[in-house]
Each structure stands twice: as structure tokens, then as C-alpha cells.
Amino acid sequence: MSETTPHVLIVDDDPGIRMALNANFLRQGWTSETASGVREALRLIDRKSYDLVISDMRMPDGDGMEVLETVRATAPNTAVILLTAHGSVSQAVESMRHGAFDYLTKPVSFDQLRSMADRVLKSVKQQETPVAEPTVAASVPQATRNIVGTSPALLAALERARAAASTGADVLVEAESGAGKELLARYIHDMSDRANKPFVAVNCAAVPDHLIESELFGHTKGAFTGATGMRTGKFELANGGTLLLDEIGEMPLHLQPKLLRVLQEREFERLGDTRTLHVDIRIIATTNAGLAAMVERGSFRHDLYYRLNVIPLSLPPLRERMQDLPALAQHFALRFGAENRCATPQLAPSFLAAIARHSWPGNVREFGNFMRRVLSLHQGVVIDEACFDREFRPVLKQESTNPQGQMPVAGTRIADLERMHLERTLVLTGGNRTHAAEMLGVSLRTVRNKIKEYGLPPRSYA
Structure with missing residues (x-):
């Protein structure tokens, strides 16, 4: 890292972009170098230290992920910003999960770039101070x-x-x-x-x-x-x-x-x-x-x-992005496996096929609660369709029928239907009133009042 002026490396096969970015950083007081491709960039990274590396995502001799991986392995305190065309935004977003500081969509917005550069400088100053805690911006954000x-x-x-x-x-x-x-x-x-x-x-x-x-x-x-x-x-x-x-x-x-x-x-x-x-x-x-x-x-x-x-x-509901279910399932498997202090469970193809057959009206929250239940009750085994059936089908049955297994009879009082629906939703959410309110599209205080009105046991729905 530079001890006085910040140092940036710009990697892009387009000479016009290299010149424009170089001029922008020089005006901001940075020391700037450029590379026309991945190979040249890797040689420079091997010999010098940089506060920031800006790399195009796609170049004739490689891509920005190679640059990112090299920087993360050899200089983890160096921030990497990736430049991407609109069609490769998905790859850029994925790169942030692998440690990229941020990304910009071409044509480059110099205002956004200036803001990002300022954030890089702040994180560099904190890294150089032994007592400073790492900033949120210095790593992949938790929310991301x-x-x-x-x-x-x-x-x-x-x-x-x-x-x-x-x-x-x-x-x-x-x-x-x-x-x-x-x-x-x-x-x-x-x-x-x-x-x-x-x-x-x-x-x-x-x-x-x-x-x-x-x-x-x-x-x-x-x-x-x-x-x-x-x-x-x-x-x-x-x-x-x-x-x-x-x-x-x-x-x-x-x-x-x-x-x-x-x-x-x-x-x-x-x-x-x-x-x-x-x-x-x-x-x-x-x-x-x-x-x-x-x-x-x-x-x-x-x-x-x-x-x-x-x-x-x-935000799209889960039913409109069902292709994300396998990744979400693996995410929860890693997370809840760590919470349960056990090895990450293996998710069988039959389990992934089973979760894809449900629309998950409670969206990611419902799916996350279901995964927690499955992974907590089936530790040390391969999570397969049988695990899905054991933990999911009883809830479906309770949700779709009354205690006698029949659909509500025409002429049933509205109040009775409302109570029945509230009870089933509370069963589905494990008694969580906040989640039940969100699924029903009413306020938490409405759920509280209805529990009191219908005389439902309050301790069952804390």
C-alpha cells in the first residue's frame, strides 16, 4: 500500500476507458497505472501494491474474476471494483460474494466512481490504524x-x-x-x-x-x-x-x-x-x-x-424466482448446520425437487423456517424427499382442511372461518404472531386482538 498518495491499477482492453479512468483518478490526487489485459495486470499485481484495482469483467486474454481471485489471494486489503456490461450484471453481483468491493455498469458513472474511491480511502485509513475496526464497506456487506x-x-x-x-x-x-x-x-x-x-x-x-x-x-x-x-x-x-x-x-x-x-x-x-x-x-x-x-x-x-x-x-416473491431455491436451500444448510454445530447436511436431488413443487406463499421467511425445522430434526442424515414429506405434509393437511379433514361447510359463520384460518396460520408459523400477521396481510396488533377475541391460548402464540 502507498504510504502517502493512494495507488490505483486500471485494467481494461479499451484504451479510451483506460485513459478516461486514468485522468479521473489523477485529478483526484491518486497515483494511477494501467494494464491492457489480465496477463499484464497479474504481472503488475505480483510486483507492486495497490489500494484499488479497477478491472473490466471481460477481456480477450481472461476476465475480471481472475484479477479478483489473484488480488484476494495475494493482497486481501486491496479493494477491487469490476466494470461490467449490462448483460453480465449477474456475474458481477456474484463476484461481490467472492470479495469484490463493488461494480459499475458501463458506460462508467464518474460520480459513482468518485464515491466508491472515497469509500476505499476510508477503509484504507482504518486498516492502517491498529485500533480501528474493519468497516462494513471493506468487506462484502452482510446483507449482500x-x-x-x-x-x-x-x-x-x-x-x-x-x-x-x-x-x-x-x-x-x-x-x-x-x-x-x-x-x-x-x-x-x-x-x-x-x-x-x-x-x-x-x-x-x-x-x-x-x-x-x-x-x-x-x-x-x-x-x-x-x-x-x-x-x-x-x-x-x-x-x-x-x-x-x-x-x-x-x-x-x-x-x-x-x-x-x-x-x-x-x-x-x-x-x-x-x-x-x-x-x-x-x-x-x-x-x-x-x-x-x-x-x-x-x-x-x-x-x-x-x-x-x-x-x-x-422485491419479487419467491414463486417468481424459483430457480433460486437450490441456492437458498444450500445457504440455509450452511447457516443452520453451523448453528447446530454439525457438518453441513447433504441435500439430495429428491429434496430439491420436492421443495420446487411448492409455491412458498410465505416467501423466503417461510422457506427459511421450514429449512430450520428440517435441518434441526434430521441431523447427520442426507436430507431427502422423505424428510420433506415428514416435516411438510402435516402442515399442508392442517392448512387445507378442518380438524375433521373436511373443507369448511357452506354457511359456516365468518367468525368461525376467521378463527380457523388464524389458528392454521399460527400452526404454520410455529406460533410466531409477527410472521402470522405478515402472512395474513394484517397488523400485529390485529393478530393480538383476534387471539384475545377468540380466546386462543396466549402462551401457545408468543
Whole structure:
């Protein structure tokens, strides 16, 4: 590594791109070298140290993955940015899981490149300080490692999210329950220049109405009955970073004007305080309910919707990216095998075929819960179709019939059907009320109220 000025190696067979990138880095005060292909780049990497290597993905004598693998093996502290044409974005995303710092789609955006270069410099400075902890940007982001798959629908969502991350704009993520909205929000944070700042999440559906204002904005001692001390709100905790407003559609209507003011001005007061606090934060809101339809019904303010919907994003449900199931299954096998402190289970082709025959209406969350159950109860064996049948079919039977094995009879009271459906969903989620609420498309408080209304045993559904 250079002790004074940062050092970059630019690898591309296109002389025009090499010259443009070289000039861009020289203007930023970097020392820059270029290579016209993979072989020349590998010779330079073998003899010199670089803070950053920028490599084209496809060249006549090799590809950027060779450059990446060599750098990761010989100089793990060197950041690698890959340049890719639109058609090879999937390969670039996969390369990030192997340690690439980031990637750019041609034609190159110099604004994005400048932002990435600044992040590289920050990580270099922390690596040179013995007491510094590694930054999120210095390695593959955790959220990136947890978003598994290479289907076109998923890669398109990730590419749009990565483009959004390079801006400072607020983001609205609309997707089905269990599709991975929070993971996408963390991905945006990790890929942004706020990666080393706080990521704070608040579930708007899980906080009681009378406490959500205090949860968001904080309060002073004595602000209301029970306020025995000062509380710092989520907006203040997220200062400098990202605030995730999960299930924003559950925000009480009477609080939406105050939230709108904070989003517009980035300022607020704690409950019981007259001092105005200013924050620098990015807002990412998520919902499994169509906010546009809620606006039409009058249950969500139109001005707040337009303020949140600066960059709209969506995530495909699992049924639209079924080709990702084998990779997801292996991901969970590695993860839960480590949690259970056992060797990674072997997934038989019959098991992979069996999981592909189900649409997974609860999306990745449902599939992950199912994999946890299978891998926890069938340790030390090859996971095959018999394991699938043993752990999945009983749930299917409970889900599709009443206790007598019959479909609901016409004329059954709506309340009885509602109770039956709620009980089956709670069975399917292992009693998890939060997951049940997401699968049913209602708020957590609605599930709580229905459990109480129907007299379901509360301890069974904690």
C-alpha cells in the first residue's frame, strides 16, 4: 500500500476507458497505472501494491474474476471494483460474494466512481490504524451475503437498489411479507456512503399507538405518565445513517402529519421538549400493503405517500424466482448446520425437487423456517424427499382442511372461518404472531386482538 498518495491499477482492453479512468483518478490526487489485459495486470499485481484495482469483467486474454481471485489471494486489503456490461450484471453481483468491493455498469458513472474511491480511502485509513475496526464497506456487506440467488428478477431488483444506494434519496420498498424487505433495506445502507453510520429499524406495526411517537422522536422526563426518564428516539439514534420504517402502512393516521414534517425538514422535538433537533438521515420505508390503494381509501395520507415514494423499489416473491431455491436451500444448510454445530447436511436431488413443487406463499421467511425445522430434526442424515414429506405434509393437511379433514361447510359463520384460518396460520408459523400477521396481510396488533377475541391460548402464540 502507498504510504502517502493512494495507488490505483486500471485494467481494461479499451484504451479510451483506460485513459478516461486514468485522468479521473489523477485529478483526484491518486497515483494511477494501467494494464491492457489480465496477463499484464497479474504481472503488475505480483510486483507492486495497490489500494484499488479497477478491472473490466471481460477481456480477450481472461476476465475480471481472475484479477479478483489473484488480488484476494495475494493482497486481501486491496479493494477491487469490476466494470461490467449490462448483460453480465449477474456475474458481477456474484463476484461481490467472492470479495469484490463493488461494480459499475458501463458506460462508467464518474460520480459513482468518485464515491466508491472515497469509500476505499476510508477503509484504507482504518486498516492502517491498529485500533480501528474493519468497516462494513471493506468487506462484502452482510446483507449482500444474505440475499441469495441469481434469477433475473432478483438481480434486477438488486441493481436498482444499488443505483438507489448511490443517491441520498429516500426509498419506498413494497413487497410481499417474507420476501426480504429489511434485507434489501440493509443492502441499500451497506452499499451507500452511510455504511459506517447507524442502521436503525423500527417496526411500525409492533409498537402500540400510544407509544410510537415516543419511539420515533423520544421524550423528556415527565413528558407523560410513566415517563420516568429521558428517552432517545429512533430518529435521533439514526443520525448520520439510515432509518428503516418497517410496515409504514401501519403508521396511525393522526401521526402521519408529524412524520411528514420530519421527512421534509429533518427536524423534530422530543415529547415534552421545546428544543428542535436536526438530523441527517436517509429514510427507507417498507410495506406489504399497497400504499396507493390505501391513499385512495383515505387510510394513508397522499402527501406522505408522495414524500416517501421518491425511489420506489420492489422485491419479487419467491414463486417468481424459483430457480433460486437450490441456492437458498444450500445457504440455509450452511447457516443452520453451523448453528447446530454439525457438518453441513447433504441435500439430495429428491429434496430439491420436492421443495420446487411448492409455491412458498410465505416467501423466503417461510422457506427459511421450514429449512430450520428440517435441518434441526434430521441431523447427520442426507436430507431427502422423505424428510420433506415428514416435516411438510402435516402442515399442508392442517392448512387445507378442518380438524375433521373436511373443507369448511357452506354457511359456516365468518367468525368461525376467521378463527380457523388464524389458528392454521399460527400452526404454520410455529406460533410466531409477527410472521402470522405478515402472512395474513394484517397488523400485529390485529393478530393480538383476534387471539384475545377468540380466546386462543396466549402462551401457545408468543
